[in-house]
Amino acid sequence: MRGRIMEDDDDDNDVHNGVVWMEEEAQTVARRTKGRGSKQGKKIREEEEEEKENFSRTPLSSPLRSAEGWIIIVSGVHKEAQEDDLYNVFADFGELKSLHLNLDRRTGYVKGYALIEFGNFQAAQTAISSLDGTRLFGQAISVDWAFKTAPSASRGRRIYPEEG
Numbered sequence: 001m002r003g004r005i006m007e008d009d010d011d012d013n014d015v016h017n018g019v020v021w022m023e024e025e026a027q028t029v030a031r032r033t034k035g036r037g038s039k040q041g042k043k044i045r046e047e048e049e050e051e052k053e054n055f056s057r058t059p060l061s062s063p064l065r066s067a068e069g070w071i072i073i074v075s076g077v078h079k080e081a082q083e084d085d086l087y088n089v090f091a092d093f094g095e096l097k098s099l100h101l102n103l104d105r106r107t108g109y110v111k112g113y114a115l116i117e118f119g120n121f122q123a124a125q126t127a128i129s130s131l132d133g134t135r136l137f138g139q140a141i142s143v144d145w146a147f148k149t150a151p152s153a154s155r156g157r158r159i160y161p162e163e164g
Contacts, residue, residue, distance in 0.1 A: 061148040063124075069097045069117045070124040071146040077101070078137035079109035089136065090116050094123025115146055 063070060074086065083101050090096060097117040104111050118124035124145075132143040 061151050063121075063145040064147040064149060065121075066117065066147065069119040070121050071115055071117045072124050072128055072143055073146040074114045074116060074131075074141055074143050075112065076139055076141045077110055077112055077114050078139045079107075079112065081110055081137055085136070086114055086116070089131070090127055093127040093130065094118050094120050 074090075077086070081101070083099055086101060087096060087099055090099070095118070097119050098115075099117070100115040102111045102113070103109065116127075118127065128143045128145070131141065133140060135141070
């Protein structure tokens with residue numbers, strides 16, 4: 001907040017002292033918050049690391065319903081799996097509205113994920129809890145909701161997704 005300093009006949013110039021004081025304060029604040037080694041920056045990084053560790057323990061989001069049902073994503077699908085194989089596994093939990101198994105154009109093999117839509121929330125939830133981490137064609141699959149509500153960040157802090 002710099003402005004023009006008016007010359008005053010007094011040696012005790014309050015305006016000048018105020019500007020100098022503000023500049024000194026800004027430099028002091030800048031010295032405290034700038035750089036990697038600052039105490040405040042270290043405290044913020046420690047808080048972010050703690051939030052990152054606690055993220056996996058707290059459910060911050062809930063599944064979203066699509067136009068016709070509840071969509072789950074299956075990752076880690078074997079490249080030689082086919083729609084019928086996935087349909088037979090997931091149909092045991094309820095009626096499937098749709099199943100998308102995307103193929104790589106160049107190789108013709110499965111890209112490694114599938115999107116499956118259930119008409120019933122409970123059927124999708126049961127499929128997720130039952131099949132997450134199981135093996136399909138000798139390869140572990142991961143099953144989770146495809147769409148979730150965004151987690152609400154409290155007081156402007158960052159929320160980090162699970163690593164892995």
